Amino acid sequence: MPADRFSTATRLKALGGQAAARVYRARPSGRGRPTGRAALLALVMCSLVVALAYPIRQYISQRSDIAEQRRQADQAARDLDRLREEKARWQDPAYVQQQARRHLHYVLPGETGFIVQDGSGAGRTPKGENTARRPWYDDLWNGLDSADR
Numbered sequence: 001m002p003a004d005r006f007s008t009a010t011r012l013k014a015l016g017g018q019a020a021a022r023v024y025r026a027r028p029s030g031r032g033r034p035t036g037r038a039a040l041l042a043l044v045m046c047s048l049v050v051a052l053a054y055p056i057r058q059y060i061s062q063r064s065d066i067a068e069q070r071r072q073a074d075q076a077a078r079d080l081d082r083l084r085e086e087k088a089r090w091q092d093p094a095y096v097q098q099q100a101r102r103h104l105h106y107v108l109p110g111e112t113g114f115i116v117q118d119g120s121g122a123g124r125t126p127k128g129e130n131t132a133r134r135p136w137y138d139d140l141w142n143g144l145d146s147a148d149r
Helices: 008-026 036-090 093-103 136-148
Strands: none
Touching: 036 093
C-alpha cells in the first residue's frame, strides 16, 4: 500500500506541476523581439530625453553664468574696498606729501633734489634719452618742445 499512501489530490497536484514545468520549458522565450509595452516604454523614454535635453542644457548654462556673475561681483566688491582704502589714504596730508615727493620729484623749501642715475640704460628711448629716471616736468617740456617743432 505504499502507492496508495498519497491521496488523489496530491497526485494530481504533482502531475500538474510536472506538466506546467514541461509547458514553460517548451515555450519559446520572448527575448528576441520586444513586446508592445516595451516598445512604448522605450518611445516614451526617448521622447522625455529629447524634450528635456534643451531645458537642462539651458539650466546648466545659466547656472554657470550666475556663478561667473557672482565671481565678478565679488571682484568688484574687493576693488571697491581697495579703492576706499586708497581714498582714505589720500585724505592724509603726509601720504599726499610722500606721493608728491616720490612721483613728482617735489622737494620741500631748503632741500636739494637729486636724481640718481645708475647707468644701466634702462628706460632709454631710441634717441638715447633716459625716460625711466626723468622727472615729470622734463617730459612736459620735451612734449611742448616737440609739439612746437
